[in-house]
Amino acid sequence: xxxxxxxxxxxxxxxxxxxxxxxxxxxASSAPEETVTSSFASFIHGVQPKHLSKAVxxxxxxxxxxxxxxxxxxxxxxxxxIALQYCRELYSSAAVSSVxxxxxxxxxxxxxxxxxxxxxxxxxxxxxxHPATHPSGAVLPALLAASQMLPPSTKPNGLDFLLAxxxxxxxxxxxxxxxxxxxxxxxxxHPPSVVGTxxxxxxxxxxxxxxTAQCTHALGIAASFxxxxxxxxxxxxxxxxxxxxxxxxxEAALLxxxxxxxxxxxxxxxxxxxxxxxxYSVYEPKPLAVPSDHHEFLLEKQDIAFKxxxxxxxxxxxVDAALSVRNLFINYAGCFSSSLxxxxxxxxxxxxxxNRPSPSSEHEARHSFQFNACVALLDGEVxxxxxxxxxxxxxxxxxxLDKVVVEHPEDNVANFDKMYGEVALLLHSGDVLTGKCDTxxxxxxxxxxxxxxxxKFRSNASYVLSDEKIEAIIAxxxxxxxxxxxxxxxxxx
Amino acid sequence: MWAKTITGNFAxxxxxxxxxxxTDQVxxxxxxxxxxxxxxxxxxxxxxxxxxxxxxxxxxxxxxSSTIWGHLDFRLPPLYAAFxxxxxxxxxxxxxxxHPATHPSGAVLPSVIALSEAFSQKKKISGLDLLLAxxxxxxxxxxxxxxxxxxxxxxxxxHPPTVVGTxxxxxxxxxxxxLDQLKCKNALAVAASYxxxxxxxxxxxxxxxxxxxxAKHGLEAACLASLGVQGNRQILxxxxxxxxxxxDYNPQSLPTLQSYPWLLDQQDVAIKxxxxxxxxxxxADxxxxxRRKLVGHGNNLLPLDQIEKVVVKxxxxxxxNRPAPTSEHEARHSFQFVACSALxxxxxxxxxxxxxxxxxxxxxxxxxxTRLEHPADNEPSFEDxxxxxxxxxxxxCAFSGRCDTxxxxxxxxxxxxDLEKKFQSNASQVLSAEAVEGIIETVYNLEKVExxxxxxxxxxxxxxxxxxxxxxxx
Numbered sequence: 001x002x003x004x005x006x007x008x009x010x011x012x013x014x015x016x017x018x019x020x021x022x023x024x025x026x027x028a029s030s031a032p033e034e035t036v037t038s039s040f041a042s043f044i045h046g047v048q049p050k051h052l053s054k055a056v057x058x059x060x061x062x063x064x065x066x067x068x069x070x071x072x073x074x075x076x077x078x079x080x081x082i083a084l085q086y087c088r089e090l091y092s093s094a095a096v097s098s099v100x101x102x103x104x105x106x107x108x109x110x111x112x113x114x115x116x117x118x119x120x121x122x123x124x125x126x127x128x129x130h131p132a133t134h135p136s137g138a139v140l141p142a143l144l145a146a147s148q149m150l151p152p153s154t155k156p157n158g159l160d161f162l163l164a165x166x167x168x169x170x171x172x173x174x175x176x177x178x179x180x181x182x183x184x185x186x187x188x189x190h191p192p193s194v195v196g197t198x199x200x201x202x203x204x205x206x207x208x209x210x211x212t213a214q215c216t217h218a219l220g221i222a223a224s225f226x227x228x229x230x231x232x233x234x235x236x237x238x239x240x241x242x243x244x245x246x247x248x249x250x251e252a253a254l255l256x257x258x259x260x261x262x263x264x265x266x267x268x269x270x271x272x273x274x275x276x277x278x279x280y281s282v283y284e285p286k287p288l289a290v291p292s293d294h295h296e297f298l299l300e301k302q303d304i305a306f307k308x309x310x311x312x313x314x315x316x317x318x319v320d321a322a323l324s325v326r327n328l329f330i331n332y333a334g335c336f337s338s339s340l341x342x343x344x345x346x347x348x349x350x351x352x353x354x355n356r357p358s359p360s361s362e363h364e365a366r367h368s369f370q371f372n373a374c375v376a377l378l379d380g381e382v383x384x385x386x387x388x389x390x391x392x393x394x395x396x397x398x399x400x401l402d403k404v405v406v407e408h409p410e411d412n413v414a415n416f417d418k419m420y421g422e423v424a425l426l427l428h429s430g431d432v433l434t435g436k437c438d439t440x441x442x443x444x445x446x447x448x449x450x451x452x453x454x455x456k457f458r459s460n461a462s463y464v465l466s467d468e469k470i471e472a473i474i475a476x477x478x479x480x481x482x483x484x485x486x487x488x489x490x491x492x493x
Numbered sequence: 494m495w496a497k498t499i500t501g502n503f504a505x506x507x508x509x510x511x512x513x514x515x516t517d518q519v520x521x522x523x524x525x526x527x528x529x530x531x532x533x534x535x536x537x538x539x540x541x542x543x544x545x546x547x548x549x550x551x552x553x554x555x556x557x558s559s560t561i562w563g564h565l566d567f568r569l570p571p572l573y574a575a576f577x578x579x580x581x582x583x584x585x586x587x588x589x590x591x592h593p594a595t596h597p598s599g600a601v602l603p604s605v606i607a608l609s610e611a612f613s614q615k616k617k618i619s620g621l622d623l624l625l626a627x628x629x630x631x632x633x634x635x636x637x638x639x640x641x642x643x644x645x646x647x648x649x650x651x652h653p654p655t656v657v658g659t660x661x662x663x664x665x666x667x668x669x670x671x672l673d674q675l676k677c678k679n680a681l682a683v684a685a686s687y688x689x690x691x692x693x694x695x696x697x698x699x700x701x702x703x704x705x706x707x708a709k710h711g712l713e714a715a716c717l718a719s720l721g722v723q724g725n726r727q728i729l730x731x732x733x734x735x736x737x738x739x740x741d742y743n744p745q746s747l748p749t750l751q752s753y754p755w756l757l758d759q760q761d762v763a764i765k766x767x768x769x770x771x772x773x774x775x776x777a778d779x780x781x782x783x784r785r786k787l788v789g790h791g792n793n794l795l796p797l798d799q800i801e802k803v804v805v806k807x808x809x810x811x812x813x814n815r816p817a818p819t820s821e822h823e824a825r826h827s828f829q830f831v832a833c834s835a836l837x838x839x840x841x842x843x844x845x846x847x848x849x850x851x852x853x854x855x856x857x858x859x860x861x862x863t864r865l866e867h868p869a870d871n872e873p874s875f876e877d878x879x880x881x882x883x884x885x886x887x888x889x890c891a892f893s894g895r896c897d898t899x900x901x902x903x904x905x906x907x908x909x910x911d912l913e914k915k916f917q918s919n920a921s922q923v924l925s926a927e928a929v930e931g932i933i934e935t936v937y938n939l940e941k942v943e944x945x946x947x948x949x950x951x952x953x954x955x956x957x958x959x960x961x962x963x964x965x966x967x
Contacts, residue, residue: 038726039746041678043753044629044664049621049940051753052628057940059757060628062912063589065936066764067598068562068952069919070588073843074581075563076922079698100534119537126533127526136530159512166515166523167507174503188737193686202507216504217699224655224694224703228686231734236541237683237724240717244687255702262699266691267499272811274650275693281740287502295506295514299522306529353733384536453525460532477528481520493531 082258097145098493101464109145110254113200114247116141121192121242123387124366125310125460129169130302130417130444131176131183131191137242138196139168139203142250146207147487156207158483166297168203172196173298174288175267179280185314185351185414186230193228193241194279200249201256210257220262222252223276233353234367303444305416306453309382311365314354315372316440317421318346322376325423325435332433336377338396340427344404346373347422349414358401362387373423374400545720559607560953563923568953571607575662575712578603579705583654585843586825587768587919588704591631592760592876592903593638593645593653600658600707601630601665608666608712610949620935620942622669628755630665630711634658635756636747637729641739647772647810647873648692655690655703656738662711663718670719682724682734684714689738695812696826761903763875764912767841769824770813773831774899775880776805780835782894783882795837797855799886803863805832806881808873817860821846832882833859843918924954 097112099105100119107115120126120137129135143164147156156164172195176182182191201222205215225248228241256262266275267285277283289295305313330336348355348369356368365371365387374397375386385391412419422436439445441452448456454474461470473492476483483489537543559574561567562581569577582588582599591597605626609618634657638644644653663684667677687710690703728734729744736742748754763771788795807813807828815827824830824846833856834845844850871878883893898904907915913933920929931951935942942948 038674038678041674041681043747043750044633044667044677044680045672045674046750047625047629047668047753049625051750051755052625052940053755053758056628056755056757057624059761060624060631061936061939062764063598063631063762064602064624064627064939065916065933066589066912067582067602068932068936069916070585070768071578071581071599071603072563072923072952073919074584074587074701075561077581077584077701079580079584079701100531100537115543116534119540119543120530120534122537122540122543123533125536127529136526137534140527140530141534159515162520162523163510163512163515165527166519167510169523169526170510171503171507187733190686202503206507206510210508212501212504212508215507216501219503219507220694220697221699221702224652224690224699225706227689227737229688229728229731229734229737231725231728231731231737232682232686235682235724236722237679237686239537239540239543240683240686240722260699260702261697263693263697264501266693267503270693270811272649272809273693273695274691276691278650278689278691278693285499287499288506290502290505291510291514295510297514297516297519299519300516303522304526306525453529457528457532460536464535473531474528477524477531480524480527493535 079260082255082260085258097148098490100493109149110247110250113141113145113250114243116144116243117246118239118243121239123310123384124238124312125307126242127304127306128313128416129173129304131173132185132416133172133176133191133195134242135169135172135196135199135304138172138192138200138245138249139165141246142200142204143168143207144490144493146204146250148490150208150487155485155487158480158486158489160207161483161486161489162480164203164207166299167206168199169299170297171202172199173302175276178285179283181280181282183415183417185349185354185416187352188230189279190228190230190233190238190241192245194226196242196245197222197226197249197252198276200246201252202249204250204253205256208253208257210253214256216264217260217262218253218256220264220266221255221260222249223266224262225249225252226276227279230353234356234364236361236363238363303447305443306448306456308440308442308448308452308456310384310387311372311382312354312367313416314348314351314419314421315366315369315382316442317419317437318348318369318373318423319376319382319421320437320440321421321423321435322373323380323435324437325425325433326377326380328433328435329425332431336380338378338400340429341400341403341425342428343426344373344377344400345424345426346370346404346406347409347412347420347424348406349412349419350408351414355406357404357406358398359392362389362392365392369406369421370401370404374404377423545717545722548720559610560949562952563954565954571611572709572712572716574607574610575604576705576709578607579708580701583701583704585768585846586700586770587765589762589764590771590875591635591762592874593635594647594875595634595638595653595657596704597631597634597658597661597762599704600634600654600662600711601627602708603705604662604708604712605630605665605669606949606952608669609945617944618669618946620939620945620948623945623948624939626665626669628757629668630661632756633664634661635760637735640735640744641742643739643741645874645876647808647875649811650692651689651738652692652695652700652703654707656688658704658707659684659688659711659714660735662708663714664711666712666715667718670715672715672719676718678726678728679723680715680718682726682728683717683722684711685728685735686724687711687714688735692812696815696823698822700822761906763902764907764915766899766901766907766915768843768846769831769841770826771875772807772810772813772878773825773828774901775878775896776807776828776831776882777835777841778896778899779880779882779894780832781840782896783884783892784836784839786892786894787884796886797858799888800859800862801885801887803832803836803859804866804883804885805829805863806866806868806871806883808871808878809867810873814865816863817857818851821848821851824851828865829860829863830856833863836882836884924951928954
């Protein structure tokens, strides 16, 4: 009966295929593609049913049938039941977790973590550590969301929260010490997507008080959720890396809490079958000292850098160097005048994704030595407004950018602990003015003062919150270790 | 507590750290970090990317919902339906395998079906649309696998479904969503940032998540691209893009659309006859041959006591080399287990992996006598590998059998009846006979189906009578 009915519909379908044919004549004459990526996009977009051969139809239908059957029988497995239970609970009608700056909106915990993680890295304004990663954005959103998820009787207090946060940082730091590659500015995988996911899993596992076995599995599962390539840095997709790190690490812990198991050797080195080592070419894991009375947290020995403006950390050296040479220039010439400058020489380390002579989007601008140096020279400061469309496309800025030349001195290592930035102005008069920065203000060697940190916070938060709320958050964080219910922090947002 | 592994050690530390371990400096510094992060996050909510993800995330509190295969009782939003169904497909390692190596269908089918249901009110998706999107997803995977010579062999570092599967799912969903060229590019770019899981979780319960995530993340990438999120437009071209997953990476453009040469046309998939790693299928066929020589064609028992040793010649594949598996996941990834199981029982089936079977005394005894050998000419590639099983008795007699191409491999595809039998056996565990036959009919005639939601209806287990009433209206 079903078959007869399907036969009737053949006629209707046949006529619609006629329409398809005429339409595709237009598509067929496409220009040669410039990149492999475009060729794929064109294929996906341009391919039509008429391109399907009989053999392909036949084979793919066999695959579809087999796949469905396998899925149906698979719905009786234990792993399936865990995944299902997990998803059902994620989408209960009570969305409980807060979203930064949106008091009326709540989302399910992992999506709130995702959204807040994206927000944190959306402008490349968040903290940076050594070895290189952005540690807090991968951990804090998950903890905030999780704290709101737990029932009132088991809410973690402020100290528990602070501990879980530090567990998340510590795990990230320790993992980065497993590979010498991690010490330098990354080239292959974006570190927050590698160690950040693991840190989030560890932190959430801690907050949820998982057993040791469950902590092992949380790490194992998280490894299977880690890793995004560098190529999406300097694009709008980069913030997703942070959102996913915090969300997926959180999911890994939730799955482990429900009994999901993974490889118990995920951090160990097993030749021929990669675990976490998959993300590095050189990998030498070392055990952590099990805490007795005292544990030396990495954060004790190695502080963090806070950014003063929303751009890649490397920009901060170049900007401080540019500002100092700008002062020299003003003393020399009375005021800043681009026309007196013949060439601007930037001495920076080699790092392809932050070397952009002519950025066209805000994301590219935040990852451009040239752009940041020129804005600092032109405006005397770099701030949020430096990255607006209007600012990026300013004529005077473009003119200045044209004068920039980049050099890579051998002693300038692509490493946030060792690099420096130098800006030299070669004037038409023949004079040369130079500014150099070894340690920018905000770097761990020259940390932001409390006043500067609070100024940055107030300025940022004032875009979306009232003064009262802003001061409430400052007070809550100041007193975090005395807070009896840490979910209050999330509720203030 | 001292742990034997670094992993265990990390877990101990995470578990064992308590508030007393926090020093003042650490507290002070971390509070600064928390404050700064909050401020930066608050500011960030005003960005365009953040508006898009918020819009996207709200979708999950709407009414759009998709079928969980085999479950009439509830539905899930498309993303999680794709995840759950993807996990189901790979949960027993029973799904299809291609060359170069990956499990292509599980990463794509769950997401396109889930997505097709999200349209139902607004627009009908035909069977042909579904078939096309599915094939786009398969094709993209196959093309990407050809960009690296590493991909030709059984993997060692990243589990291929998580690398190319995510991309395939994104491509398929982009097709179904009819995204324009630019958005297709961005779907691929965003998907790359979700790709890649290490192999070490194979042979554990987490492995099925790899396929679930590939389906889910590809769908998410396509949805984000559709909302306007942009990534690197040269994601497939760059070493720091898809190249990140391989040590040698040589991308090439696709052929032109005029009479497009699909990879599936040139290279079929292998369909598994029992739920275990593909490499074990050669072992099963070789072992069955040997068994017949030992006991003839009757139901005689294997003369266990007389067996001195069993040698299994296979290529070197670390994650399928397990002399004494203890879980079903490990058993599905053990050359030794399948060799002994097939020798004892004559053939492999779904039941071979049940706990009672894994822990049988006879099996454990035979396992102890079994070892692997890795001849130099036995390449770790699903195109080239072979298996030889030889059993030596106490009296010195030796029997051996060899398998170059198992039944179900692309060189020797399953016949229609056997493919159907596998489907019927699997599907009837959760669906009525009517629904089972309904799916077979629908899939066999997929290119003529006007509204593919009929497939989903069967999949959810809805009564077939209600269904045929629905069909009459078309």
